[in-house]
Amino acid sequence: MRWLKRALKAPTRQKKRQPSSLADFAGVAEKRLRLIVGLGNPGATYASTRHNIGFMVVDRLVREYGLSGCISRIDVALAQGHIAGIPVVAAKPLAYMNRSGEPLGDFVRTHGVQCEDMVVIHDDIDLAYSRIKIKEKGGDGGHNGLRSLIDALGTEEFVRVRMGVGRPEVGIGVVEYVLGEFDLMQQSTLEPFLTLAVEAAEGILCESAKEAMNRFNRKP
Numbered sequence: 001m002r003w004l005k006r007a008l009k010a011p012t013r014q015k016k017r018q019p020s021s022l023a024d025f026a027g028v029a030e031k032r033l034r035l036i037v038g039l040g041n042p043g044a045t046y047a048s049t050r051h052n053i054g055f056m057v058v059d060r061l062v063r064e065y066g067l068s069g070c071i072s073r074i075d076v077a078l079a080q081g082h083i084a085g086i087p088v089v090a091a092k093p094l095a096y097m098n099r100s101g102e103p104l105g106d107f108v109r110t111h112g113v114q115c116e117d118m119v120v121i122h123d124d125i126d127l128a129y130s131r132i133k134i135k136e137k138g139g140d141g142g143h144n145g146l147r148s149l150i151d152a153l154g155t156e157e158f159v160r161v162r163m164g165v166g167r168p169e170v171g172i173g174v175v176e177y178v179l180g181e182f183d184l185m186q187q188s189t190l191e192p193f194l195t196l197a198v199e200a201a202e203g204i205l206c207e208s209a210k211e212a213m214n215r216f217n218r219k220p
Contacts, residue, residue, distance in 0.1 A: 034088050035113045036061065036201055037104060039122040039145040042094045050165040051097065051178040054121040054145075057163070057197040058090050064198060075103035084206045089113075098144040105152030118158040119204050121197060122146060123178060127164025129186055130193050132200055134213045135160045159209045161200050163193075 038058030046052050061067070067081035067090055077092040091107065093100035108115070122145055127133055137157050140146035150156050166186075168177035182190055196216070203212035 032087075032117055033111070033113055034086055034205055035108070035118045036088060036090045037118060037120045037149075038090070038092050039097065039100055039120065039143075039149075040092065041097050042092075046179065048181045049179050050182060051123055053123045053163045053165060053194075053197075055092050056194055057121045057161075057201070058092055060194045061198050061201060062090055073103070073107070076107055078107075083202055086205050088205070098148055100145045101148030101150070101152030104149055108153065115153055115155050115158045119161060119201055120146070120149065120158055121161040121163065121201065123165045124162040125165055125167050125174060125178065127162055127166075129164055129166040130189060131164035132197060132216045133162040133164070134200060134204065134209060134216055135162060136209045136213075159204055161197060161204070163197055 036058065038054035038056070040046065040052035040055030041049070047055070061083075062079045065081055065083050065088075067079035067088070069079055075094050077094060079090045081088060089111075091104065093103045095103055107113070108118070122143060124133070124141070124143070126141065136159055138160070139156060140150055146160070149158075165178065165182075168174060200212055200216045203215055
């Protein structure tokens with residue numbers, strides 16, 4: 001897999017000192033604030049499940065770019081910083097998936113984030129495992145987290161990074177599958193898959209969604 005080799009060889013990104021508060025951060029930002037959202041369920045019970053791959057990508061992004069905690073909210077975990085000089089807030093809603101839009105919608109309205117400046121990362125059973133597909137906008141595709149977010153924002157106009165987790169085998173229900181952990185074969189390539197998703201998010205920020213689509217929407 002070409003993407004696997006590329007992800008494994010990806011250089012370590014340089015970390016830089018980050019602002020200490022969202023207010024300070026907003027005050028010094030010369031560019032529009034971008035919001036990167038990972039969808040998932042809160043709590044240790046769900047941490048390693050397929051449904052939480054959006055959380056996993058955000059956690060990886062926070063580590064690689066040295067993003068730091070900003071304001072304290074009980075309903076959203078937030079970290080801020082810069083990616084390639086672009087001011088970014090990374091967010092994980094702490095409500096369960098089917099209600100995750102409520103805290104995110106409140107954050108967007110409170111801080112004046114434009115929906116077109118959002119990137120939402122989520123699992124997708126309609127894509128084979130290890131596939132990434134970027135979309136500029138669209139419906140919820142049956143994903144409860146996206147449905148909640150669209151309802152809360154009142155728009156479908158935000159970029160998504162769809163992370164393929166594959167479909168369950170015959171006899172296994174969809175809910176059971178997405179709330180289950182990755183199997184051994186999937187686990188063996190999970191780390192480079194997460195790294196590739198971080199690269200996709202960076203590509204959207206630094207280039208454009210269309211250019212990132214050309215790079216990452218190809219089959220591995």
